[in-house]
Amino acid sequence: VTAGVGIDSRQEITAAEFAWIKEFLREHTGIELKPGKEPMVMGRLDRRLRHHGLTRYTEYIRRLSEGNDPQEIRLAIDLLTTNETYFFREPAHFQVLRDLLAAMPSRGTQVRVWSAASSSGEEAWTIAMTLADTLAGQRPWEVIGTDISSRVLETAQRGLYPIDAADKIPRPLLQTYCLRGRDEYEGLLTIDPVLRERVRFRHANLLELPNDLGLFDVIFLRNVMIYFGQETKRGLVQRVVGMLRPGGYLIVSHSETLNGISAGLKMVTPSVYRADGADE
Numbered sequence: 001v002t003a004g005v006g007i008d009s010r011q012e013i014t015a016a017e018f019a020w021i022k023e024f025l026r027e028h029t030g031i032e033l034k035p036g037k038e039p040m041v042m043g044r045l046d047r048r049l050r051h052h053g054l055t056r057y058t059e060y061i062r063r064l065s066e067g068n069d070p071q072e073i074r075l076a077i078d079l080l081t082t083n084e085t086y087f088f089r090e091p092a093h094f095q096v097l098r099d100l101l102a103a104m105p106s107r108g109t110q111v112r113v114w115s116a117a118s119s120s121g122e123e124a125w126t127i128a129m130t131l132a133d134t135l136a137g138q139r140p141w142e143v144i145g146t147d148i149s150s151r152v153l154e155t156a157q158r159g160l161y162p163i164d165a166a167d168k169i170p171r172p173l174l175q176t177y178c179l180r181g182r183d184e185y186e187g188l189l190t191i192d193p194v195l196r197e198r199v200r201f202r203h204a205n206l207l208e209l210p211n212d213l214g215l216f217d218v219i220f221l222r223n224v225m226i227y228f229g230q231e232t233k234r235g236l237v238q239r240v241v242g243m244l245r246p247g248g249y250l251i252v253s254h255s256e257t258l259n260g261i262s263a264g265l266k267m268v269t270p271s272v273y274r275a276d277g278a279d280e
């Protein structure tokens with residue numbers, strides 16, 4: 001029998017080890033792991049233990065805590081975040097976006113929209129299709145997508161998705177803004193260069209937002225606050241409100257609520273909030 005690191009030799013995560021990972025994730029990302037998530041943590045970190053030839057979580061934790069391996073910290077965060085997303089998720093929001101744009105006074109400035117937890121980019125590209133279609137060359141626009149996970153940002157930037165993703169995209173937009181991959185891209189859908197030149201992705205942690213993102217007309221902050229505690233949510237909403245242009249809009253998921261933390265915002269419809277504006 002070889003003395004390799006086999007599946008059988010790896011241990012279950014202990015309560016203390018789980019508690020450490022939970023605090024590590026909360027501190028770096030704001031994500032609060034619920035009790036009972038031990039199997040999820042093991043399932044996601046297992047490959048890193050295997051990669052390093054480790055059998056115990058304690059050994060892996062030592063690696064993360066020594067502070068001299070920022071790359072490993074990034075990888076662990078990449079694995080521990082939940083990145084589920086798809087094109088036209090909660091489609092009503094994109095009709096709302098059309099309506100807001102139609103009602104928005106043209107300040108002669110570029111319309112700026114932020115996908116603040118963009119994951120692999122489907123939300124940002126959906127926004128881009130909606131803006132391109134609505135503004136139809138009449139006003140300049142740009143979309144910024146940010147996320148804490150570098151891995152999903154690479155996918156977002158590439159703009160290549162399995163062809164099945166097309167099922168979620170309304171036909172006319174699919175035909176205008178997406179291309180069917182050929183040869184080495186067979187089976188994939190790619191985003192038209194017309195959109196690519198107006199969409200940028202960059203790394204940003206919602207807990208420590210860079211101060212050079214600028215101000216936005218609309219911010220999508222969807223399906224990320226569900227992982228945060230109330231205080232983290234409150235701080236985040238405050239910072240995000242500060243990044244809205246006067247009268248700008250914040251859109252959260254229908255499953256999220258800003259009850260008690262919507263300072264400086266008025267609810268327009270459930271999940272859509274407006275910042276105080278100069279022209280009210």
Ligand SMILES: C[S@@+](CC[C@H](N)C(=O)[O-])C[C@H]1O[C@@H](n2cnc3c(N)ncnc32)[C@H](O)[C@@H]1O
Pocket residue numbers: 028029030031081082083084085086089116117118119120123146147148149152204205206207221222223224
């Ligand atoms: C479930 S996805 C939501 C994607 C998209 N907004 C949607 O609604 O479909 C949540 C994303 O939030 C990101 N995330 C979690 N904590 C974050 C943080 N502190 N800063 C930035 N992004 C974070 C995760 O990496 C993940 O890609």
